[in-house]
Structure formats: C-alpha cells, structure tokens
Amino acid sequence: MSLALETVALCKSFGALAATREVSLRVARGARHALIGPNGAGKTTLINLLTGVLRPDAGRVLLGGTDITELAPHTRARRGMTRTFQINQLFAGLTPLESVALAIFERHRFGRHWWRPLASHTAVMDEAAALLQRFGLANAAHTPVATLPYGRQRLLEIAVAIAGQPHVLLLDEPAAGVPEDERHEILSIVKGLPGDVAVLLIEHDMDLVFSFARRISVLVDGSLLVEGAPDEVAGDPRVRAAYLGEAPLG
Amino acid sequence: MAADWVRRIAVNHREWVFWIVAIALPLLFPGKLLLINEIAILALFALSLDLLLGYAGIISLGHAAFFGVGAYAAGLLAKHGLAEPLVGLLLSAAAAAVLGFLTSFLVLRGSDLTRLMVTMGIGLMLLELANRFDTITGGADGLQGVVMAPLLGLFAFDLAGRTACAYSMAILLVLFLLARRLVRSPFGLSLRAVKANRLRAVSVGVPADTRLVTIYTIAAAYAGAAGALLAQTTQFVSLDVLDFHRSADVLLVLVLGGSGYLYGGLIGAAIFKVMQDWLAAQTPQYWQFWIGLLLVVIVLAGRERVAVAIRRRWTALTRRFAGEPTP
Amino acid sequence: MLTILFDGLAYGMILFVLACGLAVTLGLMNFVNLAHGAFAMAGGYITVLLMSRASVPFLLCLPIAFAITALIGLLLERTLYVWLYSRPHLDHVLFTIGLVFMSIAAVDYTMGAQQQIIRLPVFLQGRLEVLGVSIGVYRLFVILVCGVLVVVLQSILVFTRFGSRLRAAVDDQRVARGLGIDVDAVFAITFAAGSGLAGLGGALGAEILGLDPTFPLKFMIYFLIVVTVGGTTSITGPFLAAILLGVADVAGKYYVPELGAFVIYALMVLVLLWRPHGLFTRRGAR
Structure with missing residues (x-):
C-alpha cells in the first residue's frame, strides 16, 4: 500500500501542554480517512502541523514519501496538499470565480505572470467556471464572497481547496455550522470527490464520518488511541470510554 | 462567461474620457502647465502607493524614501554629466527599486x-x-546645478513647462497602463488574495512573501520614477523630497480618491494640488492645518463614503461625456 | 562614560513616561495613536505659559500639566476617538496624523515656531560631583520623579482593583466584558491618564528634549520604537525599551556624532531582524 501522507512520531507542546504526542498517522492514496476525537484532543494542532502553520518539536511529515517537515506552507500546497478551514477563510473582495481561479493559477505556477490579463487565460477561467458549476455556485460566480449565504461560502471553501487538484485534501469540519437541510449538499460534494485524492476528514458529525470514512483514527489527549475500519472503531471500548468521559457524541 | 470577462478588461468608455480630459487639460489651461506637471508627478507617486496599500494592504508612513532616492539619483546623474532624461529616469527608478527590494x-x-x-x-x-x-x-x-538635456534630443525643457508637462504626463500614462496590466493579471489577483486573507492565500500555494517583496520593489521603482520626474522637470532637488510630509500627503491623496482601483491616486492628486494651490494662496503658512483638518474630517465622515462620493460624481460626469446612459 | 549612561537613563525615563500611555492604548484598544506626542507638546506648552504668564512655580506646573492634558485626552477620547476603535488601522493613522498636523499648525500660529525655554528653579540647576561622576541636578530630579512614577504605575497595575480590570481587559476584551468589567470606562480612564502622563513627560522633558511646534512629529518615531520593541502586553517591556533607546541615542550622539540619529535606526533594524515581534514581548503572545 503506497502512502499519500504519513507522519512519524510527531510531537508538539505549548509550554507544559503536550498537544501532539508521538502521532504516527498513515493515510493511503485515495483514502477516505476520518480523524475524530473529543474536544481538545489536538485535532486542529495536528492539521496545523501537517500544513506547516506550526513547526513540530520532533517527528516528521511525509507527503507521497518525501519529507516535507521543513517546507513552508505554500510549498506544501504546491506539492499537492490543500485544506479547508473549520471557520471560513475566504477572500473578502474577491468573487468566487476569482477565488477558484487563483488556486488554479497557482497550481500552474502562473501566479507571477503579470502581463496577460486574467480573462485571456481562457483555459484557467473555463476550468474555474466548470468547477463552480459542479459545486452549484455558477450563478454566484461574480457575487462578492462576503455577501454569499453561509452554506454557499462553505461550499466555496471546499471548491477553493479542490481547485488546486491536491493529492491530499484535509477537510476540517466541512459541515460545521451548516443547517440540517443544507448538509446533504456538503455530503454529496465530499462523497463525489475524485477517487485518487486521499481525503482526511476531521469531523464532529458522526453521521458524516460513518457515511464517508472507510478508515477512522481516534485522537485522544494528543495521541492516537485507535485506528481501524469504522465498525471496529465504533465497537472499541476504549473509544467509548474516551467519548463517554466527555460529552455525548456530537 | 468568457465574453463577460473580456468586457471587464477592455478599456471602457469612462477610462477613455478620463485620459482625453487629462490630455486636454494642458491645452485648456496653458497658464497652469507647472501645476499640471506637479499633479502628474503626485499622481504617479500616489499610484505607486496604491499598488502597495490598495492591492497588497501594506500601510507605509515613509513612502517618500523612494520618491526622494529617485529625485536625488536623477538630480545627481544630471549634475554629473548624465543629462539624458529617459536614461536618468530609468536609472533613478532602478536605484529606488534596489532600496525597495532591500527594505x-x-x-x-x-x-x-x-x-x-x-x-x-x-x-x-x-x-x-x-x-x-x-x-x-x-x-x-x-x-544646485541640475541641467537636463533636451528630451529625446529634440525638446528642451522650457520655463513655461511645456516639455515638462508633456514628459510627466507621458510617463504617467505609460506607467499607469503597466500598472493596469499588473493588477489585472494572475499576479495582481494573487496580491489581492494575500491582502484579503494571507493564511488562505498561502494554503492554496501563493508564496505570499515573494509576492510582497515583488510588489514592494515595483512600488518603490514607481515612487522613484515620480521623484526623478520632479528633479528633472524642476531641475532642483531639496531635502523636502524626503520629508515626512510627503509620505503623509500621498496617503491623504490616495484616501481622497480611494484606493484599490488605480484611478484614485490620479483623481486625488488633482483635487489635492488644486486645493493646495488655492488654499496656499489664502494662508500660505497654515496649509498644514487644513491638511490635518481634512484628514480628521475624512476619517470621521467615513473614508469609504468620501471616496465613493467622489468616484460617483466622477462616473456621472464621464458617463455624460461618453454618452453612456446613466442608470 | 558614566555620565553618558546617566544622561541616557534620564532620557530613557522621560521617553517611557511619554510613551507608556501609548503602549496601554495600543494594548487595550489596538488603537494606533500617532497623535500621542501632541499631548506631550500640550503639557510642555502649558508649563511654559503658566511659568511665563502666571509665574506659577515649576514644581506646581507639573501636576497642572498632567491634569489639563488628561482632561483634553478624556474629552477627545469621548468625543472623537471612541468612534474609531472598530475601524481599520489605516483610519487610526490618518486621523491621528491629521490631529498632529492641526496641533503643529495651531501651536505655530499661537506661540511661534521658535524653541521654548523653561526657566528651571535655581535648586534644579547646576551639576553635582558624585564619586567622580559629574551629574546634572535636573537629570537626577527627572530620574527620581520618573522612577517614582514607574513604581506607582506598576503598583496600580498589580495591586489595585482598577489595575486588575485593566490587565483583564488587555488580556481579552471579550472575556473582560463578560465578567462585567466596564471596558469602555476603563479605557476612558486609561486614555486620560496616558495623555496626562504624556503631558507630564512633555513638561519634564522640555528642558532635555527641546520644545517647539514640531515636537509631535520629531518624537513620533521614538514612541513607535518604544512600543514595537517593548511590546504592549506589560509596562516593563516598554520601560526597558525606552531605557535602551535613551542610552543608545545619547551614547550614539556622543561617541559618533557624525552618525547622529543613525544609531537608533540601526538598532531598530537589528532588533527587527533578530526578533520581528519585538524584544520584550512574550513568546507565543498573539
């Protein structure tokens, strides 16, 4: 089994608080992998370590077998790992079409081209438009991002990450805050992601997790507690204990 | 959708009107050529700040540094034998760019x-x-002792400011068109993205630092060119080119016209210089007080609102000239 | 050598008194108040006027300068500044530069552009020989006054109810509001006190720093250096930064006069290259 993303004994502490302890996570190519854990288990810290926002105290991160531990965040994105954010991180002042086009331009390393106007890059603009179409955002292509309804913004959040055609996609609670009747849209988008993309889903919503993931890792107190197929994890007494120790399943 | 985009980048009617009016100004007011020259130079300086503030979100309180370096470079080159204006302009802009890159x-x-x-x-x-x-x-x-050779070997710099005015306007137009290309390109898009949300821009692969260094260097070169124009057309450079006031004034100019659409600096420069011309005639010493009051009032009234009001007035005016229907 | 250290200390102490109000304003409301120097100038001119027009003794002028500038600060904060807290930094910058320009022109108009001289009382003039070191009496006085102020400020911050509210508000405004702390009132008082301290600093420093209408512009960069290098999470940071700046500036101007003010700019650049988020800021602070 070839790995898309791997961490080796990753550690990170903030002062006396060990947020990540010896985490060794393996995500296969084309995986549908979920990372769950109670609040404060260190999920966000782990994502920040993977994407390079934080530097680990020890351990390594490998993307497609190459060590990327020392690489800057933007280089990791260029190497094929993109992410969405739990709290929308969109470009106020840009339109959805521009936001998606930006990611495509960077994928092609066109970002420093300064002579030809955006529109003359027809291939890129068409691809951006097609992507918005797929996400049901075509009619909002020119609406300023800030004025989109929250559910649409959530979709755009994923569209921008997908536009980079990643090998590894990190989805940080994609359905967070989305009302019940709009969740199916997010769900179908997530399920319809290309099969060769390894998806690591960080989620509280257990319905989403169990309908999507073929493999689940459970993070508790900064370390990996259990990893396995969904039914194994669901039946594991240690997982139950970890969750029951806290609030009921989100 | 592609057609929609083509429409968005083509030079529209209002822009044509703007430049026709701008080029007509020296012909309409032949007695004000020196003022128009100063407006063009200030407009270029403000354009340079707009690239930084309006597109990359960098606030500067010392943009005069690059203006001043450009001015001294141009003045010194001319004084020490390199009197060809265009070569001097290029070298001065380059000097400012080097400083911009380093800082x-x-x-x-x-x-x-x-x-x-x-x-x-x-x-x-x-x-x-x-x-x-x-x-x-x-x-x-x-x-002292800055003497320029005739422009292109043909047009000597005259006291009335005919050559000066035409020269500055031409350089402004060329550099404006270049900036217009720049901000509408993928590069410009990535700058706006970094300004809007650096974290996200980086996570789609934008090398934010590299982009900021690039635009800072370009903006420095533009400011240097503006300074060089001032030195060459007035054939004099004083410490005043580096003064803090110049940095503050250019901020005010940009705020007057509004930032982030390139024309703001140009419109702001015209308003600022005409106002200065008028007010300085009334109370030469306390011009500074009125600048201060203007800043305070603009901010309290809402910077966006002031700029939008000015822009709307402008749009209505140019629409009428361009024969477009008013909405 | 020791004399320079001593002069630098006095200079740095004054810079701290001048700038500490700015540090708190920044830390509390994230408001960039470039007009802080205008309050200092006001304090200086109030002292000059009181002494020359009303023959008020110098020592009495100091508290009056504090009180009047604090009052001006309070008025401006409640009427103008309060509208701008939620605006972007660019608005703060433009607004306060506007205030600086207006104050400069207004002072120039009413008082003239020349340097103002404060006639110190006789007992503060002259020099002392202490252990072979020549010490200016006035500088000693300045160090004592500022030293007492630092201790008082630190005690207020640490030991009083108001101080703990202020620290809570700086730490996390939202939480502080949730705890029922009237953050607006805390800020108004702090702003007034900060302005007053600037005024006091202006009055004390007129002799050492010089006083003319361009004062707010001339010292703007010093204030900025103090708060960026020192950080805004405590008052010890700005204090150390101010002392460092004062000593470096005095020593630089003494030993390498031809370089003049370069020393502090170079220092600023070095600090930034070394620690981009300031020398005395807590690591991991937001």
Missing part, C-alpha cells in the same frame, strides 16, 4: 504597527543621510 524584508513580517515604524524609520534615516552628506546632496540648500 522589503523588514516590512514583510510583523503587524501594521511594526510596518508603520519601519517605513517611517527608513524615511527618516534617508532624510538624515541626505542632510549629513551635504557635500553630495547640497544639504539644506538643495542640489
């Missing part, structure tokens, strides 16, 4: 506050330098 690394990191301190500090440092090395710069007396 950009200090501006990259840190908050707005550190940027304020660093940009202001660099500006003051250069002023101090120019003051100390008065054997080179002429110090407080200014750089």
Whole structure:
C-alpha cells in the first residue's frame, strides 16, 4: 500500500501542554480517512502541523514519501496538499470565480505572470467556471464572497481547496455550522470527490464520518488511541470510554 | 462567461474620457502647465502607493524614501554629466527599486504597527543621510546645478513647462497602463488574495512573501520614477523630497480618491494640488492645518463614503461625456 | 562614560513616561495613536505659559500639566476617538496624523515656531560631583520623579482593583466584558491618564528634549520604537525599551556624532531582524 501522507512520531507542546504526542498517522492514496476525537484532543494542532502553520518539536511529515517537515506552507500546497478551514477563510473582495481561479493559477505556477490579463487565460477561467458549476455556485460566480449565504461560502471553501487538484485534501469540519437541510449538499460534494485524492476528514458529525470514512483514527489527549475500519472503531471500548468521559457524541 | 470577462478588461468608455480630459487639460489651461506637471508627478507617486496599500494592504508612513532616492539619483546623474532624461529616469527608478527590494524584508513580517515604524524609520534615516552628506546632496540648500538635456534630443525643457508637462504626463500614462496590466493579471489577483486573507492565500500555494517583496520593489521603482520626474522637470532637488510630509500627503491623496482601483491616486492628486494651490494662496503658512483638518474630517465622515462620493460624481460626469446612459 | 549612561537613563525615563500611555492604548484598544506626542507638546506648552504668564512655580506646573492634558485626552477620547476603535488601522493613522498636523499648525500660529525655554528653579540647576561622576541636578530630579512614577504605575497595575480590570481587559476584551468589567470606562480612564502622563513627560522633558511646534512629529518615531520593541502586553517591556533607546541615542550622539540619529535606526533594524515581534514581548503572545 503506497502512502499519500504519513507522519512519524510527531510531537508538539505549548509550554507544559503536550498537544501532539508521538502521532504516527498513515493515510493511503485515495483514502477516505476520518480523524475524530473529543474536544481538545489536538485535532486542529495536528492539521496545523501537517500544513506547516506550526513547526513540530520532533517527528516528521511525509507527503507521497518525501519529507516535507521543513517546507513552508505554500510549498506544501504546491506539492499537492490543500485544506479547508473549520471557520471560513475566504477572500473578502474577491468573487468566487476569482477565488477558484487563483488556486488554479497557482497550481500552474502562473501566479507571477503579470502581463496577460486574467480573462485571456481562457483555459484557467473555463476550468474555474466548470468547477463552480459542479459545486452549484455558477450563478454566484461574480457575487462578492462576503455577501454569499453561509452554506454557499462553505461550499466555496471546499471548491477553493479542490481547485488546486491536491493529492491530499484535509477537510476540517466541512459541515460545521451548516443547517440540517443544507448538509446533504456538503455530503454529496465530499462523497463525489475524485477517487485518487486521499481525503482526511476531521469531523464532529458522526453521521458524516460513518457515511464517508472507510478508515477512522481516534485522537485522544494528543495521541492516537485507535485506528481501524469504522465498525471496529465504533465497537472499541476504549473509544467509548474516551467519548463517554466527555460529552455525548456530537 | 468568457465574453463577460473580456468586457471587464477592455478599456471602457469612462477610462477613455478620463485620459482625453487629462490630455486636454494642458491645452485648456496653458497658464497652469507647472501645476499640471506637479499633479502628474503626485499622481504617479500616489499610484505607486496604491499598488502597495490598495492591492497588497501594506500601510507605509515613509513612502517618500523612494520618491526622494529617485529625485536625488536623477538630480545627481544630471549634475554629473548624465543629462539624458529617459536614461536618468530609468536609472533613478532602478536605484529606488534596489532600496525597495532591500527594505522589503523588514516590512514583510510583523503587524501594521511594526510596518508603520519601519517605513517611517527608513524615511527618516534617508532624510538624515541626505542632510549629513551635504557635500553630495547640497544639504539644506538643495542640489544646485541640475541641467537636463533636451528630451529625446529634440525638446528642451522650457520655463513655461511645456516639455515638462508633456514628459510627466507621458510617463504617467505609460506607467499607469503597466500598472493596469499588473493588477489585472494572475499576479495582481494573487496580491489581492494575500491582502484579503494571507493564511488562505498561502494554503492554496501563493508564496505570499515573494509576492510582497515583488510588489514592494515595483512600488518603490514607481515612487522613484515620480521623484526623478520632479528633479528633472524642476531641475532642483531639496531635502523636502524626503520629508515626512510627503509620505503623509500621498496617503491623504490616495484616501481622497480611494484606493484599490488605480484611478484614485490620479483623481486625488488633482483635487489635492488644486486645493493646495488655492488654499496656499489664502494662508500660505497654515496649509498644514487644513491638511490635518481634512484628514480628521475624512476619517470621521467615513473614508469609504468620501471616496465613493467622489468616484460617483466622477462616473456621472464621464458617463455624460461618453454618452453612456446613466442608470 | 558614566555620565553618558546617566544622561541616557534620564532620557530613557522621560521617553517611557511619554510613551507608556501609548503602549496601554495600543494594548487595550489596538488603537494606533500617532497623535500621542501632541499631548506631550500640550503639557510642555502649558508649563511654559503658566511659568511665563502666571509665574506659577515649576514644581506646581507639573501636576497642572498632567491634569489639563488628561482632561483634553478624556474629552477627545469621548468625543472623537471612541468612534474609531472598530475601524481599520489605516483610519487610526490618518486621523491621528491629521490631529498632529492641526496641533503643529495651531501651536505655530499661537506661540511661534521658535524653541521654548523653561526657566528651571535655581535648586534644579547646576551639576553635582558624585564619586567622580559629574551629574546634572535636573537629570537626577527627572530620574527620581520618573522612577517614582514607574513604581506607582506598576503598583496600580498589580495591586489595585482598577489595575486588575485593566490587565483583564488587555488580556481579552471579550472575556473582560463578560465578567462585567466596564471596558469602555476603563479605557476612558486609561486614555486620560496616558495623555496626562504624556503631558507630564512633555513638561519634564522640555528642558532635555527641546520644545517647539514640531515636537509631535520629531518624537513620533521614538514612541513607535518604544512600543514595537517593548511590546504592549506589560509596562516593563516598554520601560526597558525606552531605557535602551535613551542610552543608545545619547551614547550614539556622543561617541559618533557624525552618525547622529543613525544609531537608533540601526538598532531598530537589528532588533527587527533578530526578533520581528519585538524584544520584550512574550513568546507565543498573539
């Protein structure tokens, strides 16, 4: 089994608080992998370590077998790992079409081209438009991002990450805050992601997790507690204990 | 959708009207050529700040540093034998660009506050330098003996300012068109993305630092070109080109016209200079007070609202001339 | 050598008194108040006027300068500044530069552009020989006054109810509001006190720093350096930064006069290259 993303004994502490302890996570190519854990288990810290926002105290991160531990965040994105954010991180002042086009331009390393106007890059603009179409955002292509309804913004959040055609996609609670009747849209988008993309889903919503993931890792107190197929994890007494120790399943 | 985009980048009617009016101004007011020259130079300077503030979100309190370096470079080149204006302009802009490139690394990191301190500090440092090395710069007396060769070997710089005015306007137009290309390109898009949300821009692969260094360098070159134009067309450079006031004034100019659409600096420069021309005639000494009051009032009234009002008035005016239907 | 250290200390102490109000304003409301120097100038001119027009003794002028500038600060904060807190930094910068320009022109108009001289009382003039070191009496006085102020400020911050509210508000405004702390009132008082301290600093420093209408512009960069290098999370940071700046500036101007003010700019650049988020800021602070 070839790995898309791997961490080796990753550690990170903030002062006396060990947020990540010896985490060794393996995500296969084309995986549908979920990372769950109670609040404060260190999920966000782990994502920040993977994407390079934080530097680990020890351990390594490998993307497609190459060590990327020392690489800057933007280089990791260029190497094929993109992410969405739990709290929308969109470009106020840009339109959805521009936001998606930006990611495509960077994928092609066109970002420093300064002579030809955006529109003359027809291939890129068409691809951006097609992507918005797929996400049901075509009619909002020119609406300023800030004025989109929250559910649409959530979709755009994923569209921008997908536009980079990643090998590894990190989805940080994609359905967070989305009302019940709009969740199916997010769900179908997530399920319809290309099969060769390894998806690591960080989620509280257990319905989403169990309908999507073929493999689940459970993070508790900064370390990996259990990893396995969904039914194994669901039946594991240690997982139950970890969750029951806290609030009921989100 | 593609057609929609083509429409968005083509030079629209209103832009044509703007430039026709701009080019007609010297013909309409032949007695005000020196003022129009100054407006063009200030407009170029403000355009340079717009690239930084409007497109990359970098606040600067010391943009005069690059203006001043450009001015002294142009003045010194001419004084020491290189009197060809265009070559001098190019070299001066390059000198400012080098300074911009070197100092950009200090501006990259840190908050707005550190940027304020660093940009202001660099500006003051250069002023101090120019003051100390008065054997080179002429110090407080200014750089004397700047003599320019005729432009393109054909047009001598005259006292009425005909050549000066045409020269500055032409350079402004060329550099404006270049900037217009720049901000509408993928590069410009990535700048706006970094300004809007640096974290996200980086996570789709935008090398934010590299982009900021690039635009800072380009903006410095533009400011340097503006300074060079001032030195060449007035054939004099004084310490005043590096003064803090110049940095503050250009901020005001940009705020007057509105930032982030390139024309703001140009419109702001015209308003500012005409106002200065008028007010300075009334109370030459206390011009500064009115600038201050204007800043305070603009901010309290809402910067956006003032700029939008000015822009709307402008749009209505040019629409009428362009024969477009008013909505 | 020791004399320079001593002069630098006095200079740095004054810079701290001048700038500490700015540090708190920044830390509390994230408001960039470039007009802080205008309050200092006001304090200086109030002292000059009181002494020359009303023959008020110098020592009495100091508290009056504090009180009047604090009052001006309070008025401006409640009427103008309060509208701008939620605006972007660019608005703060433009607005306060506007205030600086207006104050400069207004002072120039009413008082003239020349340097103002404060006639110190006789007992503060002259020099002392202490252990072979020549010490200016006035500088000693300045160090004592500022030293007492630092201790008082630190005690207020640490030991009083108001101080703990202020620290809570700086730490996390939202939480502080949730705890029922009237953050607006805390800020108004702090702003007034900060302005007053600037005024006091202006009055004390007129002799050492010089006083003319361009004062707010001339020292703007010093204030900025103090707060960026020192950080805004405590008052010890700005204090150390101010002392460092004062000593470096005095020593630089003494030993390498031809370089003049370069020393502090170079220092600023070095600090930034070394620690982009300031020398005395806590690591991991937001």
